[in-house]
Amino acid sequence: MSKFQGVWVFIEQLAGEVAPVSWELLGAGRTLADNLEGELAGVLLGHEVKHLVSEVWAYGADKVYLIEDPVLQFYRTAPYARALVQAVKEYQPEILLLGATSLGRDLSGAVATALGTGLTADCTGLAIQPETRFLEQTRPAFGGNVMATILCRRHRPQMATVRPRVMPMPSRREGRRGELVRVDVTFDADEARAEVIEIITEKNKAVYLDRAEIIVAGGRGVGSKENFALLEELAGVLGGTLAASRAAVEAGWLPPEYQVGQTGVTVRPKIYFAIGISGAIQHLVGMQGADVIVAVNNDPDAPIFKIATYGIVGDFREVVPALTAEFRLRLDP
Amino acid sequence: MLHMVVCVKQVPDTTEVRIDPRTNTLVRAGVPAVINPYDAHAVEAAVQLKEKYGGRVTALSMGPPQAEEVLRRALAMGADEGILLTDRAFAGSDTLATSYILAQAIKRIDKMLPVNLVLCGKQAIDGDTAQVGPGIATRLGFTQLTYCMAIDAIDLEQGYIQVQRKLEGKREIVRGRLPALLTVVKEINELHYASLPALVRAARADIITWGKDDLELDPAQIGLKGSPTSVWRIFAPPARPGGEIIPGKPQEAAAALVEKLVKTKVVADR
Ligand SMILES: Cc1cc2nc3c(=O)[nH]c(=O)nc-3n(C[C@H](O)[C@H](O)[C@H](O)COP(=O)(O)OP(=O)(O)OC[C@H]3O[C@@H](n4cnc5c(N)ncnc54)[C@H](O)[C@@H]3O)c2cc1C
Ligand SMILES: Cc1cc2nc3c(=O)[nH]c(=O)nc-3n(C[C@H](O)[C@H](O)[C@H](O)COP(=O)(O)OP(=O)(O)OC[C@H]3O[C@@H](n4cnc5c(N)ncnc54)[C@H](O)[C@@H]3O)c2cc1C
Structure with a gap:
């Protein structure tokens, strides 16, 4: 050997x-x-x-x-x-x-x-x-x-x-x-067995949730489809992708391909924002591999805070726009 | 005729598998066993191809006798036959040995009715290696097409299959020669509930069982002995640090948090 x-x-x-x-x-x-x-x-x-x-x-x-x-x-x-x-x-x-x-x-x-x-x-x-x-x-x-x-x-x-x-x-x-x-290698014209016809860069980001680097995810606490616009703005400033808990998907606020968790997608971004998500185990298994987790929740006892790197206790309707404004200030001088 | 073999693995529901912190061993007691979710999508893909092009679907699993359950699940979804590879000599196989045993079984199936397509899941949710599919393709000399998110066309006469592969931020459209082995991702289809007649048919079906003597196997290439890798130690992943609550009114807290994030370069790093 x-x-x-x-x-x-x-x-x-x-x-x-x-x-x-x-x-x-x-x-x-x-x-x-x-x-x-x-x-x-x-x-x-x-x-x-x-x-x-x-x-x-x-x-x-x-x-x-x-x-x-x-x-x-x-x-x-x-x-x-x-x-x-x-x-x-x-x-x-x-x-x-x-x-x-x-x-x-x-x-x-x-x-x-x-x-x-x-x-x-x-x-x-x-x-x-x-x-x-x-x-x-x-x-x-x-x-x-x-x-x-x-x-x-x-x-x-x-x-x-x-x-x-x-x-x-x-x-x-x-x-x-x-x-x-x-290294000299002789190739047969025939041995590839396959032919690449086209490589398409993907536009629909949800399809690549599992590869996203920045994710802004919302849960039942977001309350309505309209309220997701606040999360979308934050994601927009960061170049991030939206995602959802199962509760938010079941409410019809985002399509199923956006669901993170046991029966959804497993993600591993650099940063994961959990907005109005309580932190059920079935959700955590899909996102606990994130480098940094930020939780925003108005319940100080929400389990998500136990695994979040940083938490802000408060109403997301105030916290999320404040984050968006602050990031805009810092990232687009 | 299109004859497809789908490889299905029985796996523990991994969200419930834990490490006992005192003994550093896996706690599997009471953890339910399920069909590997990606394999369910592979079965669905095969059944849809059968509906479109005609043909036959054989479900194949290696595991303990109770793995028969995932074969019945495949039958309920529309597979025509279930074959279980079960033998104590198979225990402890790593991916090299597992792909060898599965490939030898597919060779035997191929002798009864030629196989032109093998489907696997992207990976198993317990071992998580994604290595068994490529292992089988290499051993059989089939065209290897991993991470398939769509099957566009099959042409049996010309002998090719066209698929879309999911890559990092891209999709690749590729045409491969048959016979081929595909591994599939979840996006390839949506799963449906089985009908009652299908469930009953599956529950009553005979599952074929093959042991080591039913296949042409080199004993040095199976089980623990045939496995070059070995798990040397297992342990619980380090707990997430965390729990830092940023105090203050929304504006202040947001400013303080963004400051931290920009400093740790997590965000500015892009
Ligand atoms: C077999 C199985 C599989 C499952 N798979 C998944 C899965 O893949 N993914 C998944 O996510 N779940 C899954 N679940 C469901 C899971 O158990 C939880 O029910 C779900 O994750 C809860 O979603 P949520 O956190 O959005 O909602 P909730 O648990 O209702 O939490 C809402 C949170 O929002 C907070 N909140 C409310 N208002 C505000 C506000 N104004 N501002 C800030 N915070 C607010 C609340 O304090 C609460 O913590 C599964 C369950 C089962 C049984
Ligand atoms: C903690 C741990 C770590 C391990 N790490 C490694 C490692 O790094 N390298 C290594 O070689 N082995 C490793 N193994 C062993 C490996 O898990 C087994 O060999 C297993 O039988 C197959 O690998 P997998 O579960 O990763 O399957 P994958 O290769 O992820 O499975 C891909 C597909 O192959 C098919 N398939 C896989 N197994 C079967 C089966 N039994 N029956 C039918 N179809 C099947 C399914 O279609 C499945 O979707 C590890 C085992 C453990 C417990």
């Missing part, structure tokens, strides 16, 4: 734009590689993406493995997986990390299966066990109610996907250089 060496980070790009989680992983990978006294490499796949190589060095990689081919212009599982598998077999990294994005989770499952190795999903913590050199992979399961640390003892590489925005962004060092290794 000692022939497997080095930490690899899959550099995810679409049309030459790199997913930020790839840089975050280079930061985390640097620490792991240093602990193992090994090297850190980025593995970059795409069509005409060579200009990104210097960026990968700038974010801390010692080496870049580059695979370029027109077949790799759009992401399709089969050619990406086969190319990555070939590179791993040739150069044998000890650890392979990917972002837990839709692309990363699609690709990692295929690659780990083809390699017959273990894969840990959606990690929020990574560390090296000093005695064994094993990668300790910590991740939430059971909808976030349980944390588990997973080991992959006998198979290499140890593979993990890592949740975006968990690892800190490393600093970028302009002009930092490393080694470039081109």
Whole structure:
């Protein structure tokens, strides 16, 4: 097993734009590689993406493995997986990390299966066990109610996907250089098995509630459909998305796709405003992963205050317009 | 003919699963078991395709004997047959081993009637890995299409399926060759209540049960032994700090809160 060496980070790009989680992983990978006294490499796949190589060095990689081919212009599982598998077999990294994005989770499952190795999903913590050199992979399961640390003892590489925005962004060092290794992979015209016809940027925000960074959610306490206009203004100033508790959806104030919770959507924004929401467990399971929770409620004993980072006790009809005005002042000088 | 296999997993209602803080073990006692919600959407999608194009839907589950319940649920929703993979030797399988066993079962089903479409949920709400679908697709050599939010068309003659995939802030329209494996998100359809006759039919149906000897399996690739990953320790997530009430009249409180939020860069960071 000692022939497997080095930490690899899959550099995810679409049309030459790199997913930020790839840089975050280079930061985390640097620490792991240093602990193992090994090297850190980025593995970059795409069509005409060579200009990104210097960026990968700038974010801390010692080496870049580059695979370029027109077949790799759009992401399709089969050619990406086969190319990555070939590179791993040739150069044998000890650890392979990917972002837990839709692309990363699609690709990692295929690659780990083809390699017959273990894969840990959606990690929020990574560390090296000093005695064994094993990668300790910590991740939430059971909808976030349980944390588990997973080991992959006998198979290499140890593979993990890592949740975006968990690892800190490393600093970028302009002009930092490393080694470039081109990996030659020959592709079959036929092997992609799929053809991307169109990629559409979504306008209906509710469909992407689970990916929203700022959410303003209202509950029964909002009282009426008309009153949601106050929340909409706050969301507008913040570039955020509206959402609702089940009580508000059942009252017909917002359509069902806006419902957060056990029978709705699970969200994980940077900030979640809970306005006139009491904090029932079925609602909490859908939003307690938010980085910051702000609760506005006129009942000081509402359970939502127990989990809220910040709370304001008061009538939302006064508090929300005040917040909107204050944000407008601070954000649009 | 369109022959679809839908993979359905029985899961605990995860909102009620907790860690016992003293023993650091999972408390599952009394927690109800349900069909994985995404898998219910996968069954619904298959049944709708059957209504549109004709064909057959086989529901497949691996789990303890009581997982039979989720197969009956699939039958009540319109699946034609339920197959349960149950054997002590399967216990402790991680996603690599689980996808191996399910793929071997699909190979056996395929021999009886060729399979051109496999449907899975986006992920299971207990393990939360989203890895079993890609694992099955890789093992079977099927086109892998994850996070499907719509199925636009199937053309059996030309041998393709066109779907819409849900990506970060985007949707991707992609045409893939059959046979294919889809994993589906909730947006793909709305679930309906089953009718009484359908419920009765499902309750009376025979569920086929296969153990390890009914499939061609390498014993080294199943169960704990066949699983490269292992759960080394589990613990309760750190409690949310929180509970800071910002005092004052609405105006003052709002100003103080915005000050804090802007300072922590949560908002300004955009
Ligand atoms: C199986 C099951 C699944 C469920 N799934 C979900 C789910 O997915 N999502 C979900 O949200 N719920 C779900 N529920 C329902 C859940 O149990 C609660 O009933 C629901 O979340 C309550 O919504 P609420 O907080 O908006 O309403 P309430 O509990 O009625 O709370 C309203 C709050 O508004 C406050 N308020 C009133 N007036 C004002 C004012 N003027 N200014 C400020 N505050 C005010 C009140 O003090 C109160 O705290 C589910 C329930 C079950 C049994
Ligand atoms: C706390 C904890 C953490 C874990 N972490 C990992 C990990 O990081 N890596 C790992 O490899 N394993 C892990 N496992 C093991 C994993 O949960 C099991 O292998 C499980 O059998 C399948 O994974 P999943 O629940 O994540 O399913 P997913 O891959 O999320 O399920 C996707 C779809 O596959 C189908 N499917 C999945 N299981 C079955 C089944 N039994 N029968 C029929 N269809 C099914 C369903 O359609 C489902 O919607 C973990 C287990 C626990 C308890």
